[in-house]
Amino acid sequence: MMRFSTLIKHPADWMTGGNVDNSIVLTSRIRLARNLAHHPFPGWARKEQRQEVMGLLQPAVESLSVMKDCFSKQLSDLDSVHKQVMVERHLISREHAARGEGSAAVIERRQSFAIMINEEDHLRMQAIRPGLDLQQAFSTLSDLDDKLADEVEYAFDGRLGYLTTCPTNLGTGMRASAMLHLPALVLSDQIGQVLQAVNKIGLAVRGIFGEGSESLGHLFQISNQSTLGESEQEILDRLIRVISQVEKNERYAREKLLEEDPDMVRDKVGRAYGMLRHAWLISSKEALEHVSMIRLGVDLGAFPEDTARICDELLMDIQPAHLQLHSGRKLSPEERDVIRGEIVRSRLQSLEAPDTGSLENQNNGEIPPPDLGLA
Incomplete structure (x- = not known):
C-alpha cells in the first residue's frame, strides 16, 4: 500500500x-x-x-x-x-x-x-x-x-x-460536476445572471469545496441536482451542454473586457503579480484571488503558458492543511500567512512581469454575443 x-x-x-485545455473548465x-x-x-x-x-x-x-x-x-x-x-x-x-x-x-x-x-x-x-x-x-x-x-x-x-x-x-445515485474558473464573468458583473440561468434549469452552483462553501479564486462548481427519473446519459448530456455554454460566455466576457476596458485588465493582472511576488503576509482568500488573476493573465497571453501549471499547484499548496503538512507542525493563522507568502514568492521568483501589450483584444471581427439563457 x-x-x-x-x-x-x-x-x-x-x-x-494534464495535456488538455483547462483554462476555463479545470476539472x-x-x-x-x-x-x-x-x-x-x-x-x-x-x-x-x-x-x-x-x-x-x-x-x-x-x-x-x-x-x-x-x-x-x-x-x-x-x-x-x-x-x-x-x-x-x-x-x-x-x-x-x-x-x-x-x-x-x-x-x-x-x-x-x-x-x-x-x-x-x-x-x-x-x-x-x-x-x-x-x-x-x-x-x-x-x-x-x-x-x-x-x-x-x-x-x-x-x-x-x-x-x-x-x-x-x-x-442513478450520480452527481456529475465541473469546476470552472470564471473571473471575467465576475469582473463584468455578469456572474449573477449566468448562475441564475443555470439554477433555473435545475443545476446546482457551489463554491470550491462543494455544498455550503463559498466561491474563492473565481472558482465555481456546477453539478446536476436530480438523479431520479433520468438516465445517466441524459444527465451528462444536459450538463455538458450547459457547461460548454458557460465556457463560451466566459470566453466572450474575457474578449469583451479586453475590448472595452483593457486598462482595468492590465491593472488587475499587474497588481496580482506585484502582490504575489512581494507579499510577506497573505491570507488564503487573498492569495487565491491573485492566483486567479495570474491564471487569467496566462490565458490572455501576459505570462508564459507553463505559468498555469504553477497556479494550479498553488491552488492546493497554499491551503491551510497543506501548509501545516509542509511545516510539520500546527500553525496559527498568522504563521500560515507568513509561510504562504514564502511559498508563493518562491514559486513565482523566476516569473517576469506581465506582457501588458498582449492585454488587448485580438479579435478583429464582431464578437458573438453570449447566450445567457443556457437553453
Missing part, C-alpha cells in the same frame, strides 16, 4: 491540466453513491455494523486492478491534518473527514479515483479528470462500479433505482 507522504508528493494530472468529476443490501445505512448503523461494512468493502475496493498500489486507510488512523489535506485535494468530503471508526478512504495512486467508505452512504466513489471530460470520467467510474458490483450486493429497487440515504440521490 502507498504511504500518505507518497500520495501527496506529486500533484495529480487533474490538478495541473470534471463523477460521483456515484451506493449502499449494500441487507446492511443498515451509515447514519442508522451502530459502530459494530459500520465496522462490518468497512471490513467487507475496503478489501473489495483494494482488490480492483485499477487500485494497485493504492493508498488505503481507516480514517481513525489518520490525524486531522492528513484528513484535511485530503479534503483540500477533493479526495474526501468535509463530512467524511469528521467521521472516525468504521470509515475508510481508498485512493488510486494518481488520485484519479477516490472511494469513501461509510460517509453518508456505504460507498461514495468518484472519478476526476482534467478539463471538460465528463463522459470519460463516467465511463471509467462506471467500469469500476460494475466490477465492484460483482463482489458485493447493492441496495437496489426496480422502480426507484439505487437506494441512498438522501432522497435526492435516489435513482
